[in-house]
Structure formats: structure tokens, C-alpha cells
Amino acid sequence: MTTQEAPTKTPVLEAKGLVKRYGNVTALNGADFELFPGEILAVIGDNGAGKSTLIKCISGAEVPDSGTIWLEGKEVLFKNPLEARAAGIEAVYQTLAVAPSLDIASNLFLGRERRRSGFVGSVLRMLDVGAMNEHARSRMTDLGIMTIQNMSQPVETLSGGQRQGVAVARAAAFESRVVIMDEPTAALGVKESNRVLNLIRTLRDKGLPIILISHDMPHVFEVADRIHIQRLGRRGAIVTPQSHTMSEAVAIMTGATQVDEHGAHDLS
């Protein structure tokens, strides 16, 4: 995907003029945001640039003071993360929201368990463990996380990268439209990080757009299709790994280079 073709499509997720203030502090000052189908959009920015506030507004964790968000062209307003999730926006949190002593399949289906059909399912709310294990297995295979073979293995017995895999698989498993990943490689070693980056690419190749929040520039430049640089509460620029180098991106991020929104150097 290149920047040339991206703007011709309608964005999956779009935001315009988002403002969020906490007391005297203006975290977002008219921020815009676009995510296109089938792309990995990295969001980078210095501390205090409004990066996490932007993501919180999109994922329903915060309600913006003003501005509008569209999901697939339809205006949406999320009052909490569950509403965003119901609409198909899934977040993988840095603190990996998994239940360590439950097994992999249980974690994949946590909060939206499959139930048996008929009376035992609807009234007794009995679990369809077989179907969940089956689905979990095929999902994990799909994503190439086949180092995990036993779906009834407790998550706490997995390595950090495998846990991340479970968290990612869960986000991607339920007809989600957008997956937000908050620093997915921050706690991982080199090999495990690569595996997670591959997983992110796999999801993208299956057509799922991904928002990747990361401080790790090499990782960002390795997988991102486009890079949203948040600066001073607004979108400072959008660049691509092809159009800019890592140090140029960092220069824009820190304000060392002045640019317009499309990453062209502002000569005025």
C-alpha cells in the first residue's frame, strides 16, 4: 500500500477535530486521524503529544470534548471501551488483559463465551467447550501461532510472546474491523518481537486494518504502511517508511523539522 492510493479509498476509521482537555492541559487540540482498509498505521509521537489520548478517544476509553469519529463512514460516539468493542474496535492493551490461570481457549473467548444450543445454553448458560477449543485451535493455526498446541494449557505457562499471541488472536478473532495494539513488543525479546511483528503482518494480509502504537522506531519502520506522527495535540504529519528515514521521522516528532500534514517540508 502506498500513500498515493490510500486516500482514494474511504477510511475504515476517521476522526476530525478531536479536542480533549484535562483541566488546564489540552491533550488533543483538533487532532485528525484516518485509518484505511488493510493497512498498518503506526502512531508515533513524543510523550505528551496526545498519542495515547487519541487512541483512548478512538477505543472508547475517553470521550472527546469535541470532534467527530466515523467508523466505516458512519458517525459513532463511544461512551466506554465495551461499546467500541461491540462496534468492532478491539484493543490489545500493553498490560495484556488475560486471565493467567485460565486456558488459552477460555481466554480467547473470555467475556463472550460460546454457549450450547437449546435450553442448556440459553437458560443454564452452559458452555460449548468443544466448539470453543475447536475455534481457538483453528484461529491460532490461521495466525501461525502453532507453537502452542494445547488449547487447554493455562496462559501463565506460556512465554511472553505466546501470551501476546493469545491477546492478539483474541482481538482478531471476533469479526473485528480495527485492531489497536499498544506497544505490543515493549516487553519482548528480539525473537519474540519478530514473531509478533509477523503476526501483525499476517493480520493485515487477511485484510484487518491495524493501529500500531510504538516507541520502537525500527519496528515501526519495519511493518508500518503509513506513519501518523502526533505532535502538540494534533497530527503533525503522515509519512511512509519509503518517503522518510527514521531520523527524519524523529526530527518531525520532536519538532526539529517543520512540515505540513503530508510530510513535505514546510518552506514558507
Add this chain to the structure above:
Amino acid sequence: MDNTQPGATDTIEPPGPPGEDTSSMTTLQRIQHVLHTRATLGPAIVLLLSLIVFSIVADNFLQPSNISLIIQQVMVVGTLAIGQTLIILTAGIDLSVGAIMVLSSIMMAKLSADAGVPGLLALLIGFAVGLLCGLINGLLVTRIKLPPFIVTLGTLNVFFALNLYISQSETVRGRDMDPLLLWTGNVIEIGGARVTYGAILMLLLFALMAFILKWTMWGRHVYATGDDREAARLSGIRTDRVLLSVYVVAGLIYAVAAWILIGRIAAASPQAGLTANLDSITAVVIGGTSLFGGRGRILGTLLGALIVGVFRNGLQLAGIDELWQNFAVGVLVLVAVAIDQWIRRARA
């Protein structure tokens, strides 16, 4: 994917679950690992060993009549421990179990004996009292956000005082009550052993709760809430609602224990169940349920209750002073918690 991850290429090793590599561990680590994956194995071994030891030490220990006596002795605490397990699974603790049970039993007995309320209605009102007590605990925990220890320490005294007030500190005799309230004391013979309906009721409750915890959404959510509450909440589980329901269900179970208690002592005494709080926690802990929540099996609690019963009974038959029974149970608790801590550090 390369195959350096555990489980990628290894064949299945019998002790561990399939797909995990246990070959690089020491024997001690392997034991730790197995106990970690099989929560009820430890208590089962302890129960088996104690049965063997006491059957050697005391001649009449394995008599059917003695076995049925042990079951009679543990059925009240065992039933209470079902509710206690639910609460401990959510990383809580319930100190008001005994007080709720006694209050419910006094309500049932008083309504039937003094107010002339029909037996079934008296029983149902008694159940409702237990449920209401659980609801109060649950609301204080979820709405006022007080720690369960403090909530139930407070309601322990409140419920117990209410019990003394309603009963006027007097025991209600069984023959003044409706026979339905004493039904749990009825006996059937099974292979020479006399088993009360109360004991069967307890076993059925254990089986029912084991099923619910393993196979229903509610059970799954109880574990998830106790395991990591924030993670459960982010996953869309309404953790406050789960917690509240756990306290309510536990309260109802304590009221069933009240019914079993009346059958056992053929009376309702306001002083009964004074040691039930700690005894029920003891059974849960010896049964391998972690006080930190999210880990444990209800069948472990049954084993835990039986272990305590077997120790007390066996030491008594061996002619050992009662104070050493308490000593032994105390040591069991310490060992059980120490093992739990150790298992939780499992390298996995």
C-alpha cells in the same frame, strides 16, 4: 516458526499435560509442575495417606460405621465450605459463614416451633434469610468497595447478634419443629453404613457446584474475576455483578448448611457453628484453593473437609488428646498454604 518454544516438537510426557516439555526439569520442579496443573492431586494424596495410616493405627477406623460417622461430622462444615470456596476463588474471604448459618437455622426453627409457620414455608424463609445475608455482604463489597475481610468481620458480629436476639439465646428443640426441618437427619443404609440425607445433600451440592464452575459461563467468569479482575473487566465481564452473585449464592448455600445442621443436632442452637468460619476456610485451603483467587477446584474442598474429618476422627480413635487434633489441623493448614505459595512460583 522455529521450534525452540516448549511444546513445539516434544512428544507427550505422561506426568505433564500434552505439549509441554518437562524433560529439562529437576524432580522437584517436575513435582511442582504437576501439582500446578493438577490442583486436586495434592489433597487426594494426603487423604489417601491419612486413610492408610489411620487404618493401621486404629483397628476400627475403616469400619463402615466409622466412615459414615466421619461423613456426618464433616457435612455441615463441608457444605459451608462450598460457599466459602466460591468466595475465596474471587480472592475474597468470608468470616460470616457460621453467623449466616446459625441465623438461618434459628429463623427456620423459630418460625416453625413458635410461630406455627408450615415447615416448607419456614424452610424457604430460612433460605431467603441466608440469601439476604449474602446479598448484604455482596453489596458492601461491590458497591461500598470495602474489602471482603472487613465486610464479613462486621456482618459476622451483626448477624450473630441478630441470631441471639431472635433466639433469646435459647435452643429450639427438634421435637417442637416441623419434621421437614429435621428431614436432613433421616438415615438410609448403604452397604452397612448409615448415611443421612444431609450427607447426600452435601455430596449433591458439591457435584452440582463442580459442574457449574466447570461448564457454565458463570463459573468461567468467577474464575476470571478472581484471577485478574481488571483483565476480566476489560474482557467485557461485569465483574461487580459476578462478585455480587457469588456472595448471594454463598449465602444460600450457608442456609442449606443450616438445614443440614438442624438435622444433625436435632435442634437449632444459637451457639452452634462458632468454629464454622475458620473450619470452612481450613477445608478450602487444605483442598488446594489459593487464597489469592482464581485457582482451585471445588472437589479439592470436599477432599479438604474429609482430610480434617479423618485426622480428627483417626487421632481420637488412636486415643490422642483433642488438643493434638487441633495441633495437627493447624499444621495441615500451614503446610497447605506453604505448598500453594510454592506452586504459584512454578517455573511453568
